[in-house]
Amino acid sequence: MVLDAASLVRSVSTVASLPSIYDRLRTVISRPLSSARDIGGVVSEDPGLTARLLKLVNSAFFGFPGRIDTVSRAITIVGTHQLSDLTLATSVIKAFDSVPQDLVDMTSFWCHSLAVGVCARVIASQRREDNVERFFVAGMLHDIGLPIMYMKLPREMRQILERSKATGELLDTVEKAVLSYDHTDVGRFLLKGWNLPESLQEAVHFHHHPERAQHFPVEAAAIHLADLIATALDMGSGGEYWVPPLDVKAWDFLGLNINTIPAMWDEIQCQYEDVVKIMLGKGK
């Protein structure tokens, strides 16, 4: 019997549980009297995480002049919510360490995820959004349903991948035809189970149909566009072979200046290379 999306997520809850550091961090941040040092204290409990966060804030991602070498300094410069979003991005890769790799190369999967994160972040900064890291995390998580499906439904997923490759149909279309749900449904249930904010849930759930997002249409539209760019530019792959069609309404809604697009490619490439090195590099 093939499980529905919700049961599928429940059946892996132990495998893909979010590292507790993110929860602890959010608790500290939500206390009004917490200082940058308190928050830094939580992050510093995990030396691997600390190292990666510091590398990230010192990379082309932020382009700050001068070195930032303590977490509390990073927090004052980057912001607390931004830092907790970056923590989430950094720790989620670890949660999927044990996914079997016969159907998907997890390095390539994360490369694609990071690329979508970077593209979404660049789009958000073009729009002068407050917290561009929120877009980065949303992009990073957009296909998070896929590894769950590769883990729990290897036979079905093999068929789905083969059919998509052979017929030219998009991956989510085939998933829906075979399973009656797709990786965006699974992703949403997972994020819900993790108690992540609604904005992330909607962005992930509707990245193939941004017009369905009711509360966070900007997030969904940005991830939609970002996914399209990352797929076209061959920056890693989660399993999709084909560039999805552009949702023209989402494009119009984002209101990007078409003239700045060519300059965006360079910025994306630059940030992508840095982020891949930091997040997937040997500094484990």
Place this chain on the structure above:
Amino acid sequence: MRQINLENTQPGMVLAKDLYDRNGRLILKEGTSITEQHLRTFKVWRITALFVHMTGEQEKVEEERIDPDVQKRVDFKLKQKFRNADLSHPFMDMLYQNCQLRALAAALKSEKPHGT
């Protein structure tokens, strides 16, 4: 009009689209004939690609640089990849051209060691 990398841009080529930096600042208006001085400035502003009109002669030089077989292979692969996408939208057209540019650059790079 075609998009080319900065290193292949020659003085005398004419800018086919307004050139902006990554912050959306206008650097040079379309129709400007590119000079040595411009090229140096582009480098400083970290411009890596731009749209130019080419004369027949320049077009020929550019085309000869690329092996038609390589061009055909790249186009075939990309057409497949974009089979579900509508390229008439200006954004998709730009994305496609960027992919083409990257794929050709990668192909040229990988073939150089065998080249004559």
